[in-house]
């Protein structure tokens with residue numbers, strides 16, 4: 001199968017050109033081709049038209065060896081009447097489907113991206129986890145999600161069309177991003193390239209349950225922001241909700257964050273899905289505050305988005321506020337995400353494809 005053009009980094013284009021035509025002009029030729037593909041939004045007029053100044057023999061070689069069809073298309077969309085969010089169902093080349101969500105909020109248009117079809121982690125409160133893992137996405141399919149969503153957005157007349165472009169990316173859709181780390185890192189490289197789409201690293205957030213050693217590698221090789229899904233400060237209880245905790249206990253994961261924070265002064269987002277009578281007590285809030293003491297974190301409380309067949313319930317608002325206040329009184333920065341897109345099942349933990357080929 002041919003490699004897809006959207007999955008190739010500028011460095012890789014340079015290597016290909018250098019292998020065929022020598023290394024002297026390879027960096028400049030690769031820059032031209034990459035810029036011709038992505039620069040100034042060229043890629044949003046798919047298929048891309050390369051400028052005449054591109055080195056034609058290099059372009060010919062890349063065209064011959066790479067797939068230039070869009071790796072997915074938007075097959076269905078649903079718009080939230082509550083908050084203007086849009087859930088897009090995208091069909092991949094093999095007929096499988098993934099979901100991605102566009103969230104307009106305070107001058108920012110965020111896309112929530114999927115990295116896998118399904119997920120192997122099996123977190124008990126999550127719809128995607130119930131699917132199991134069907135396959136991981138390629139870097140081209142991850143980048144293609146952004147291109148296809150932006151192309152779709154440009155044809156709309158609703159809230160999302162009022163934004164100049166998608167400008168914030170969160171890897172919080174279907175799948176555990178660190179279970180697909182090589183492809184994720186290549187995709188981030190392509191999305192942030194200064195000759196290309198120019199997403200800023202601090203406008204990209206990768207969510208993870210805390211797989212080791214992949215977490216260490218992500219922190220060492222990428223400047224993207226990390227959002228750690230924590231969900232309980234107690235090991236035994238976290239293992240019941242998130243099976244990954246049995247292999248990678250909380251203390252080891254938090255240690256990696258501390259080591260990295262000491263070396264690079266890095267800050268983190270902590271995601272905490274609130275489950276009624278499971279992890280929403282004052283004792284949980286106090287233990288969470290202690291666990292994170294000394295780390296620069298923003299704690300994002302996510303009251304459960306209940307779904308069909310869910311084993312857990314969403315706590316009442318009073319409980320959510322009192323949990324938040326305990327954390328705040330310990331000096332932590334806390335936000336409560338009363339999730340967007342709940343009416344179209346596009347909120348956290350609700351993405352699922354019921355039928356797959």
Ligand code: SF4
Nearest residue numbers: 119122123126129175
């Ligand atoms: S919460 Fe994330 S890691 Fe856990 S099962 Fe769902 S998609 Fe996978």
